Amino acid sequence: MAIWLVASAAVSALLLHALSRLVEETDPELALSLFPFNAEATAHRVEKILDAQPAQEDLPAIEALLDGALRLHAGQARLQSLRSEVLLRRGDRDGAVEGFQQALRLSKTESAALQRTIAWSIESHDVSGAIQNIDILLRRHPAKIRDLAGLFSALVATEEGYAELRQRLAVMPPWRGAVFAQIAADPARLAAGSSLLIDLHEAGAPVGDWEVSTIIQALIREGRALEAYNLFLGTQSDEDVALGGYIHDSGFEGPASSKPFNWQIRGRPGHAIERLPHPAFATEPSGLLIQFNGTPVKDMHVRQVLHLPPGHYELAIEVSAANARLPKGLFWSLQCLSPSREIARLDIPEGSYRGETISARFELPPTGCPLQVISVHTGVIAESWKDRYAGNVAVRRLHVRKGVS
Structure with a gap:
């Protein structure tokens, strides 16, 4: 018991x-x-x-x-x-x-x-x-x-x-990422954050896209365009340097990135985006392929922020298409980032063709447009099944050339 x-x-x-x-x-x-x-x-x-x-x-x-x-x-x-x-x-x-x-x-x-x-x-x-x-x-x-x-x-x-x-x-x-998130929230320390990332890069330490993007975006929000662009340049790999130009990686040869001054590519309904080469364009060694799925396409996300100095330029695209049906249009638009206004546009034709070059001249004023953004759009405002996008469009190169008046 x-x-x-x-x-x-x-x-x-x-x-x-x-x-x-x-x-x-x-x-x-x-x-x-x-x-x-x-x-x-x-x-x-x-x-x-x-x-x-x-x-x-x-x-x-x-x-x-x-x-x-x-x-x-x-x-x-x-x-x-x-x-x-x-x-x-x-x-x-x-x-x-x-x-x-x-x-x-x-x-x-x-x-x-x-x-x-x-x-x-x-x-x-x-x-x-x-x-x-x-x-x-x-x-x-x-x-x-x-x-x-x-x-x-x-x-x-x-x-x-x-x-x-x-x-x-x-x-x-x-x-480590939290450090740069904190610094990005303090405008007075953004210069130190940029310097820290550049120093780490020059010392051979890995520098992540997200870390660089966090500080770049904070600098852009503060209107510090040149500092933002210099941070992008100062943390580039040797491969990135080789792809430099007024439009970075104008031939879509490198991988997409979260950095604003590189190609930012995200999937959206109604189309797929791939890199060339592709069986549909076997002769194209590199570039960007847009494949439409036969549905309305309202939103697209292929964009890059640019830092062009004032002057006269030409925006040009080398493009091919196969059975492209673009009922409300497809175009690349160059705009001032802030305040937003369009300064050049390239309209992409429908149909099938190879190696077409389309261009537009534009001028950047001395003030009011320190940063620009290049991006692709359709003209769809409200989705309707009458406006179904189909076929393929391949961009071989999208570039800016200076000194054309």
Whole structure:
């Protein structure tokens, strides 16, 4: 009978502990009533109390609660961090520093202790230590990037911070993209962000399209056209440099990209876009193939941002077609990016033909059009099955030539 009672009590304790763990985050008070020794429930309860900004006179009771929990769970880094936070709010900074250090000795990835230590490292100009702890924090707790808002912008504003951050980013930490997202949100740090990407590229470190695009787009939004274009040029691979021109990759030889100054190509209903060569145009070694599916086509997305200096130009396309039916037209439009206005258009004929050249002359004024965008469109405004696009159109080359008046 005694053995049965002991076993029954043990099973009940296990069940209560399991139930306590289930609700420890959503209802820590209930969790503690079910199992008072649940350390995680104690931590959640204290966090909720601290989030409510308790009065100074309530802090000793919170400290006593944590002291009791730590007597049972001396190795619990999270409880140690919470106790240190209480000490800090009570004005005992030295005790808090020591407590956070103890928390990190227990667990080097304890998030609250890392965040406090990062802030104090920056305050004391220990940039290297701060970045080392940022790396530890964000590898273990990626979502904590939200709590570091503005930190990377502040780091790149100093010579030491810039150098340390560049060195860390060169080894491709998983949080690298978040750095450039933060910098892109701070117009005052965009120049530093551009410089950082160019330095990484020149040092041989990989530089992602998304990172470059994030800063370029931010510069364009700020009206800093030349800086945006220089960042594009400064992070090009040798293969990209070989494809340079007023229109980058005018022969559609390289891959599509997310960079605004390269071809951005996205699928849309009613047509497919492929690169040549293709069986339908076996004699074309390279280029862009648009295959229509016999349905209305309203939206297309093949575009590139340009940075043309003022002057006289000619826009020209080398195009072929096979049984192309374009009921509302198909055209390439060159427009000022902002404010938007069309400055040249190339209308693509229907039918079947090979190697046609279509061109249009235009002039860019000295002001009012620092960036341009070239893109393909149909004339469809409202989709109707009477306006079904069919056949294939192949663009061998789309280029701009200067000095034609």
